[in-house]
Amino acid sequence: MNKLLHKDLLGIQQLTAEEISLILDTADTMRTILEQGNKKVPHLTGKSITTLFYENSTRTRLSFELASKYMSAASANVAVASSSVAKGESLLDTAKTIDQMGTDILIIRHSMSGAPHFVAKHVKASIINAGDGVNEHPTQALLDALTIRRHKGGFAGLKVAIVGDIRHSRVARSNIFLLNKMGATVSIGGPATLLPQDLKQFGVAVYENVEDAIKDADIVMGLRIQNERIGGNLFPSVREYARFFGIDKARLALAKEDALLMHPGPVNRGVELTSEVVDDDQSFILEQVTNGVAVRMAVMYLLSRTDRKEQA
Ligand code: CP
Secondary structure (H helix, E strand, C coil): CCCCCCCCECCHHHCCHHHHHHHHHHHHHHHHHHHCCCCCCCCCCCCEEEEEECCCCCHHHHHHHHHHHHCCCEEEEECHHHCHHHHCCCHHHHHHHHHHCCCCEEEEEECCCCHHHHHHCCCCCEEEEEEECCCECHHHHHHHHHHHHHHHCCCCCCEEEEECCCCCCHHHHHHHHHHHHHCCEEEEECCHHHCCCCHHHHCCEEECCHHHHHCCCCEEEECCCCHHHCCCCCCCCHHHHHHHHCECHHHHCCCCCCCEEECCCCCCECCCECHHHHCCCCECHHHHHHHHHHHHHHHHHHHHCCCHHHHC
16 A cells, blocks of 8 residues: 545544555655755645644644755644634635645644534645644654654554543544554543543553553553543542643553653643653653654645545
């Protein structure tokens, strides 16, 4: 396989294991290009890329923008707060307007689950989901997978512990889908109020404490408490959360000796992770950021090569 099957990247759920491997192989090549110091390659010459983020972002938006520029695309960002969205223009009208200007790839982050899927049905551009509500964040799971594969060689037989606010996390959902497809086992740990009711249907082991989830893990992935999506009080206090569910040196020591500590960022130091573990040699959080650029280069390059005629 050397092409993706669909014009859009809406979620890991829609990808096959072969497509995931193709993206990771391509991202490895992109990483090599970047490591050689080459930040101007012709892969997207003649293409136009637009980012449209209705929610805040540092890593995702900037890495898409840099990846577009590194591959010689014409790139633009719609600053939503100062755009005609503030005058009441709908998501669909905004997307159709951008589409009409000839953008080839439109990257959308939105607080509503399913927003990119809805837009994809109405525009010619390829849509990339950069995070939709509590649904998916596919490029985050892909960059996490690249980080894991580069250090562990593959996924089969690995135990990945995902710890924290699972209920409101699109990162957790995309990672669970990806790791299941690639043959890893996933254990989940967190307070009962931050675990979704239907979690077991995804084939993961669920623990209401962090220690059991982390025990003997190859990868320990911490998650941010998604305060922007939490309606009421789901735990007594941040201090209590940190005490019972935060990842510190002692809890991390329950994982395998060579376990990787990961986190999608942004990290709330002293809440989900102590500063000591964030800055430790076992932490791969900054490498995740580096891999994010390579993965987004790979995804945009592969989408630019999908056969639109076949799909029409
Ligand atoms: N991990 C992640 O999506 O980070 P940003 O919100 O900074 O893009």
